[in-house]
Amino acid sequence: MSARDEKSVSAKKSRKRGDDAFEIWLRRGLHQLFDDVAKEPVPEELLKIIEEDRDS
Amino acid sequence: MADTFHTQIVSILPKLRVQALALTRNRAQAEDLVQDAVCNALNARDSFIPGTNFAAWMHRILRNRFISDLRKQRATSDIDDVPGELLSSKADHEDRLAVKDLGYALARLPDDQREALVMVVLHGMSYQELAESTGCAVGTAKSRVFRARRQLEAWMTGELPEDDGLRQRASALRNEVDRRKMMGAATRSNGLRG
Numbered sequence: 411m412s413a414r415d416e417k418s419v420s421a422k423k424s425r426k427r428g429d430d431a432f433e434i435w436l437r438r439g440l441h442q443l444f445d446d447v448a449k450e451p452v453p454e455e456l457l458k459i460i461e462e463d464r465d466s
Numbered sequence: 467m468a469d470t471f472h473t474q475i476v477s478i479l480p481k482l483r484v485q486a487l488a489l490t491r492n493r494a495q496a497e498d499l500v501q502d503a504v505c506n507a508l509n510a511r512d513s514f515i516p517g518t519n520f521a522a523w524m525h526r527i528l529r530n531r532f533i534s535d536l537r538k539q540r541a542t543s544d545i546d547d548v549p550g551e552l553l554s555s556k557a558d559h560e561d562r563l564a565v566k567d568l569g570y571a572l573a574r575l576p577d578d579q580r581e582a583l584v585m586v587v588l589h590g591m592s593y594q595e596l597a598e599s600t601g602c603a604v605g606t607a608k609s610r611v612f613r614a615r616r617q618l619e620a621w622m623t624g625e626l627p628e629d630d631g632l633r634q635r636a637s638a639l640r641n642e643v644d645r646r647k648m649m650g651a652a653t654r655s656n657g658l659r660g
Binding site: 432433435436437439440441442443444447448449450452453455456457459460461463464 | 472475476479480481483484487488493496497500501504505508564565568569572583584587588615618619622623
């Protein structure tokens, strides 16, 4: 492998590491922004609508 | 079948809320949107074919409802709708600013890209599932996620000139929110003394 090829492979690896790091950071950030909302209890009113429809 | 249908609705509610918040960027509007979508689903129960992808059917109903509402009244956003505030986070203090920046940057993405990113990265949907859930081609779904990711990365790492404008606006909005909080605290404090 020539020096140029090695440099290119090294640059690609470095870019991949950067992408992976951003992906991890992004996933973590999105969880911090959205997890609370997903975990909130379902409003009683909405549950009532679903249950009433189930019973009808 | 009816019981399964209602149980499936209840099970998917957390994911619907995340999708709704990703689309509306406003918690109150997101709650309304989920409720409206559930009502639409209950009314359209007969159009669901058992054995097909229930989650995709439900996400599509919510999305269509959002688009329909949007057409009726253009969504408005003021200082109180700043995502960094409303998408409240319990991040450690060293992460808080970066997460807030992510909130502001997300808000700048087109609705369909923000929705696609959240459904793939948070819900772990495949591009095929995303395409079914949003009623588009797989290539379009893939492209939305790719563009959202690239745009966010560019903004967050300062690779594009727009980054400066975004950060300045984000900073100005944060300052305004802090100023309002301080004014609110001062008013309450004066009220207590008075």
